[in-house]
Amino acid sequence: MNTVFSTELTAAQQRLLESLPVPLAAVMMQQIARAGRLFPAERRELDYTLQSLALPRPPKVEKAVQMFAALRLSPELGRMDWRSDAAGFVDKMTAELWSTGQIGTFREAAELLVPSVTKAEQCAQVSRPRLVAIVFDKRLSVVGKTPVLFRKLRPYGTFFTHVNDEKGAATFASWLAARTSAHPEPYAHWQISGDIWKEPAAAPVVSLSYNGMFAEREKLLALFNTVRNSAASQGPEGLQKVLQHLSPEQIGMSAISDPVVRTFALDIFTQGSGTQLYATSFVQWTVREALRRAQPESLLAWFTPRCEATSMDWRISHPDREQATDGPGSLIDAEMGAYLSYVNLMRLPDAERASLLVWHEGYGQALLVGTDLPRGVESNSAITLKELLALTT
């Protein structure tokens, strides 16, 4: 067969893809095409998946392959060349799987592949237990009496009622710097903020912020508007195609020097929903994606107030208008964001050694989930942030 791949494949990869059912081959091709923009953890997962797909396969993987093979695609899709445009093919295939009621089989088959990957990752060296620290900015507040925070997380950790630190930002900066210098691996340490980082983090900390990318977000919104108003606009699917071929530089993201992080930042805005409009959505989604894709050792996330309810249309038509913030709403968003971050952290390899700290810098309430900490317990003793962080190491 004369095949044309848009990405340079090794002969072994090419043979492997040709041996797989088309739905799976297209998905794997899409992953391989992105290989140059993946984090090391993602590369390891991809390599392991490709290895496990080679014959002879583990029983679970073989079952997954058989399930992918059982999917029935339309002749129209069969005529499309998944090799030259894997992303476009997968998009169309997904829509077809939904409309033909086969999406459940696809999902189950994909899930069968995941445990093998996780096992591989568990074998990989995790030098230090992971720690995710989440701060709720003091502007995330309600009028009136002090709210009771972290209800969803309390069953998993210890709740501290008096954790004060006038210089919380400095404390966390020192903590992150110490962890980074102890193990200065690329992409292993992150800081994510809904505002802007006043002090640039020392390399190799990956540093992203919502307000720090204001200009890039505005350019992206302008692009949405251009696509919408273009005569050839094909609605959401047309936009999707445009976004698939968008480069970070086209929305002015060249300030991020690392090409992998640059593409990651673009993905946050083009694949995340609401990340272009709300600081809270940006932080939650970026934490999720950083955990899922980079699997960092340390992650510091700072939830700051989002603007009041708005719409893409309003933002596009009023690019320079500053909006009022919604402190109480942002607090609710951040509470859910912290809970989802915990859920995402627990999905990672070595989760049993991982810790999560959430602290509200205004109310002085904190919750710590850690290996040796009791769950569902409340401590009313005063404790400093530094002491709390020390409990995680």
Add this chain to the structure above:
Amino acid sequence: MGKRIDFNRRAAMRSLNRREFVQGLCGSALATTVSSMLPQRAWARASDRRKVVVVTFGGGARDEETFSPEGQQNIPGLLHELIPQASFFTQVVNQGILGHYVATASLATGSYETFDNFADVSPAHPTVFEYFRKTRRCPATDAWVVAPSNGFNRIGQSSHAQFYGLGATVVLPKRLLARPDGTPAFAGLEHLLIDNYESPIQAPIALAEELPAEQVASMLKLSLADFATHASTLRSPDELSLFIAKRIMREFAPGLLWVTLHDIDVAHSGAFSLYLDGIHRSDTICAELWRTIQSDPEYKDKTNLLILPDFGRDSDLEAGGNGFQHHRTGDALSRTTWMIAMGPDIKQNTIVNRRIESIDLTPSVAALLGCDAPMAHGKLIGELGL
């Protein structure tokens, strides 16, 4: 087979949870569990006078934010005002495509429609509006749809040749406040023109098929300026829909009114608090609609109200999703939801645990109105007394 059993198990677990929540709230001694078909009623006479109002939530709300102990504070109207007077179906499963237009169209046709959710197309199967109008030989003003998004403009009329011209009158309330190109016609009302929460842009729409705003306003005896003034006091597109729905009830008292709410779908923006606000508003609107029905002699004691989300939202624990934000995984939680049914023909304070499908709605609504829905694939819901 194993997959099916697992899905059923998880769906049944959701149902069990809802049942317990509701029983805890209503007082289990009072709630009746219907486990078998009720005897058929003599429909021929009563159904001629019957009216039905259907409310769907475009963008389902999960149990965590509604019927679970921590969620109940968000739905006081449904829990305290409506459910004690209603039959509550704890397990309504949607096996179709989880996009709002295509899913709502499936509810309206009683068949899983398979078109592209963002396409400007009519449902392939006849809608409940067409069955109703054809059987009862009634005008378009007797079947109305109030829909949230431009993308719903074709939901009232299928492409089925046998039902040509028998569709519902569809009102997209926000179109009354917009210019033909969709931009605001009145200042300060942008927040009411949000069209959809799933994509930054909407598919091109053949607005030529739409009733002109002036004509709709004239039918509803509204001046667009007065309408805009009133709209400026409203907080969201769904409140606009409620206003229009009440106006339609007052001016036409249609036999079949279908209102699709959509504020909840702001969840796609990832802002959890806005999603909760949407749930609050939907709850308030449902209670308000029921009160309107009870206070209007044209509707009181002859109207059945059915409320159901089109589907659910993703579970927090589903790795492919992002919790409440989307409905993209196809997991049990995103497919399983509930229904409240109430009115003169429906048992009160009753919990139905049997699994039904969301496409069972149309044949059942048609039957409540004394019609058949012969091309629908859904089944009659016996517990509605059918």
